Amino acid sequence: MYPLRARIDEVYKNSVKAMQEGKPTAWSMVNWWEGDPIVMAMGVEAVYPENYGAVCAAKGTAQSYLEICDAEGFPTHMCGYARNCIGYTTRMRELGNIPEEAPMGGMPKPVFLLASGALCDTRFKWFQALGRYFDVPVWTLEMPQPGVEEGMMDGAYEHNIAFMVKELREFIDFLERLLGKKLDWDKLEEIIADIFEMNRIWYETNELRKVKPCPMHSRDFWTCMTGCLYPAGDLKALIRLYGDLYEEIKERVDKKIGAIEDEKYRMAFGELPPWHSLGFFDTLAERGWNFVIESWAYHPPIPIDLSSVSDPLERIARFTYQWLTGYYQSALEAREWWGYFAYPYLDYVRSYQCDGALLHPLITCRTATNHLYLVQDRLMKALKVPSIIVEGDIVDLKLFDPAEALRRAETFEENMDHYREVRRKEGLEW
Amino acid sequence: MAYSLGIDIGSVTSKGVIVDGNEIVAHTVIPSGMNYREAANRLRDDLREKSRISFEDIRSIASTGQGADRVEFSQKKIDNIRCCARGIRSVFESVKTVIDVQGQLSQVIRINEHGRVSGFVVSEKCAAGSGRFLQIIANILRVDLNDIGELSLRAQNPVTFTTGCAVFSESEAISRVSEGFSKEDILAGVHRSIANKISVLVDRIGMEQEVAITGGGGLDIGLIAAIEEKVGITLKVPDNPQIITALGAAIMAAEV
Amino acid sequence: MGAEKKGLARAKEIYNNRSSRAIELKKEGKKIIGYLCIYPIIEMLTAVDMVPYRIFGNIREPITKADSSLPTVVCPFLRSTLDIGLKGQYDFLDGMVMAHACEVGEKLSHIWKTYINPEYSFFIDTPHTTHKAAQEHHRDLLEDFKKSLEAYTGKKLTDDLLNAAIELHNKQRKLVRELYELRKPDPPRITGTETLQVLKALMSIPVQEGNQLLREVIDEVSGREELPRKNTRLILWGSVVDDTAFVELIEDVGAYLVMDDTCVGSRAYFPTVEVTDDPLASLAYSYLVEIKCPRTFRESEYGEITKNYQKDLKSRFDYLYDYIREWNADGIILHSLRYCDIHGYEVPGLRDYFGEKGIQSIYIEPDYSESALAPLRTRIEAFIETLR
């Protein structure tokens, strides 16, 4: 699987290179394909500061950016990705161009910032705050985020979709005025088709992970997800890569090859991984911990048939909305009221038959943390599956203590063994 | 004779227990000092004195706690949570939940019918819920750690510590003193805030009777009372709450 | 029940025992509906003859229950609010309405429904921008809210009922402005502490009673003898302040708090709602566009394709400068609760803005607890010293 990882990285790097060759670039929040296709169809290369935060963390340059941000007077408890980016942008303004220490060639000055109203406030407050460092216009892309009952009310689906479509039209109007050119709708159609196809294959690939032993580990998910989550560069090439990946995993399934030597425990991981210490999972792999499912927010939507929808914007809207609310119906039936972020883990743990969950609260990313205690509680109450909580951070390495977690591993295994028995007694299927 | 030895090197104190089967034949508690390796060696010598057992007769040795890796003569290292669970079970067979209050952290452990850990939760990386908090306050109030319990039980109106940080509470305690609060009320306040932190842990993991307390916290009647009141239970307290984890280590050392 | 008390005394009485009146009314068969922050549309509750009751935390009570369902690294005000809910102190509420004001507020509504689950609950997914699409969408959401209210109460929520309620609440807003006028003179006719008591009282009783209370207070303070002179006048911007302790602290070290931009203050009462033949639309507009909480993303002009930082600051913060001039404040306290993102991100920009204007500001980032206030004393005192 490692060669494949390298190839995905390659595609990602290429897109960064393309940006540096002077194509107009935008800094974009991950928007789950709501804005991406339009940005791409307008011939703009998007780079994702959230992902770049992870890159800086992995390459160890984040720490200095964090300190610059603190010195700028922003609260130190803010999102690590945001602080990293603000620090980076401050440097960039001081130097007049990309700092030499910036990993992967850095992020060039954008023509606009694509903020997002979805998931957390940081994702628009952060870009608004960048106004201190450069005069770049910001568009905040709206995305509905209803409660479970409200989202399932008569007519709610329709007006939420209508909202997104109108929002996208306003966004297109903004881009056309900004870039002084019209949107190429045929190109848009093609891009949408590619993105949907890419997600379909990627979704099917993850379905394959339900078998025992699980053929693909979370580490591989996280490296392979970038192409899908941050669409960039040559989509056709990406589709081929995801196709190869699917074949590779399929083959492993047929040959009953697990992602790790000896799968003793099937694990779920929530939510953002410790990018800087991924080796941690290899040590757990040696103990037989196979991470079979993870990070709801990074997963493609449950497939829906949109072939009958003629308006491409409506197709985008339905697709993204499906990502967010795809589990609402079953959440409603289960009377679980946190339909995205939290409930999907109940579904995962059941359908992937996990023995335990490793939850990773982040000191500076509340969004990826808020639901974890509820998830821990619901997994135990509803499915009799225990969770171990390992505190850490996405960017600030000081906050993560793998040694501590590994010390606890053997105890948690005892814990998981106990609940295997309990589930058997209560007639749960695994 | 087939003895086995359990060594628990904690952040504040180190404990050693020699067992013959489940029978304690010797035990000791010493301050960890500034060097875990030395602490381990001192423990060994101390036990040799006390038990008159030559180390040749000790078949198996396990170490646990903060400094587990620093015990050169240990044959295996075991996580202190498992040790604590096994230890308490060998003392009280009926215990299903343990509240373990150590020098720098607190934890709540659930134990199943086979004496295995069925759930556990460890306090956040913050000394506020730990014995160290008490130490700091006792220090500024200039009272002996052993008297804390007695004093706190005599409190008239305990102060409330709403702040989390143990060291930060120091200055808070100082100002309470100058406001005229008694040592008793302040100590009781500390006990309450620790009890609060512990009840959060209990809420998170749930509990099943009977519940025992172990670790240094088990020596503090004031803290025990505060926890019992806050959580609404009676705690079973072993004779030597501090050595339970080392005891568990000793018992598990013998197992293959 | 203390009904004989009037004006400030009555306000203080309610402030000190907020739920008493609500519980009386509940006994009389009224439905009491809790709401969190200022984005739920309380006119709609009034219109179906239910009593909107704003929920708060309690800085005097240590958080013990909430930590097992919310991490400790989120807004301490919301943690405290949940804590109190989990401890059963809001069990008298028949329902709860929450909105997507800030992220943790939104999460809290799901957690509240999971663990406290009142008889009625509704979540309004308030949009984050003032885009046209967002305004229309907000109206659609209120349409859903209306449906759900009608289903719960069995009443028809007609436009006339709605407009009547809007009039009542506009009346309250007008009276609050009148009250704030009385903070302009030097010394002000009413202290910041008293003002907070009055406003928090308003959020605990039916709007009609609130309007009567306001009338009494206005007459009382305009008539009473002048307050002692102090040589510093301050304005407070930022996160929720729902306890007088903080304001008392400010007014205890030689200053008057003469104006505020917080959600238990002008931010909640200064925007008015237009009475039109589409009341839902005017409510949707007023709540999304007129309320000046940094939770909403604003541009200096809609869809601007050129950006200018100074222009941006101007459009976002000029109203604060107007407050400072009209209420003649010497300096501004910028208060962002620890872990409050939406306010935290504003701070460097605000400091730039006021730096330009030559207005002294101090930034504080307290935790939401009584004891966390004590250390602020020296900061505020020193700030006042720098103003002299």
Add this chain to the structure above:
Amino acid sequence: MTKVVIIDMDDAIRSVIIGPTGPEHRHQANEVMKAALENMQVPFERIEYCVATGYGRINVPFADRQITELTCHARGVAHSFPGVRTAIDIGGQDAKGLKIKDGKLLDFVMNDKCAAGTGRFLEVLSEKLGIAVEDLGSMSMKSQQKVTISSTCTIFAEQEMISYLSEGTSVEDIIAGLHDAIASRVVRMVKRLKIEPDVVLTGGVAKNIGVVHAVQETVGLDIHVPDNPLISGALGAALLGKEIFLQAKERNETLERKKRQLEDTVTFYT
């Protein structure tokens, strides 16, 4: 600690006493005051005006006026270093950064939440090491390769310290690490003020050459330290007291004063 500074009308320091601070501030205040007066051989009655500052300023029974340590510090530091723009004060209870212009306090940051960024950090840990705080500086200078202390919480830093010792790391290297830790924490906070020269370091910790070096390194500017870094606050209070007194005299207003009448000012820094 409780400090007294008595100055005369020419701003000359006539008496300085530094005593301990305990829970009983009021008691301390009187004690130290007594010593200060004996020290300069004047009766209490001759003290013209008395300003109390600092943590326990409200607990000084005979103070005519209270002014915060921030304002007093700015004044005191500017007296010793007229060119000061940034002052860093690391005390036992708290740490502050002051932005100063022409002797006036413009802006400030403060940490009194967490012991890790204050002198308390070194006190707690040196006590644990069984080394006198005074010796930390010289010892850290002997460090060959200093360690990194990553824990923010003092108590967990202590734990880190112990595991270093268990690994056989030299005490000198650990102490140097502790100095870096406190320096980086304090400077990180002060940076919010945009540090400009001259930079002055005060507070008990400023007597520790190791910390001074560490701060110098992290700030990247020369650091000035007053001869007596402990009394800047008290001195500032004294100077402000004198100004209040003279101003009143000019306008021949009568100052509200605790019973006393004479011509020097005294000040407290608790």
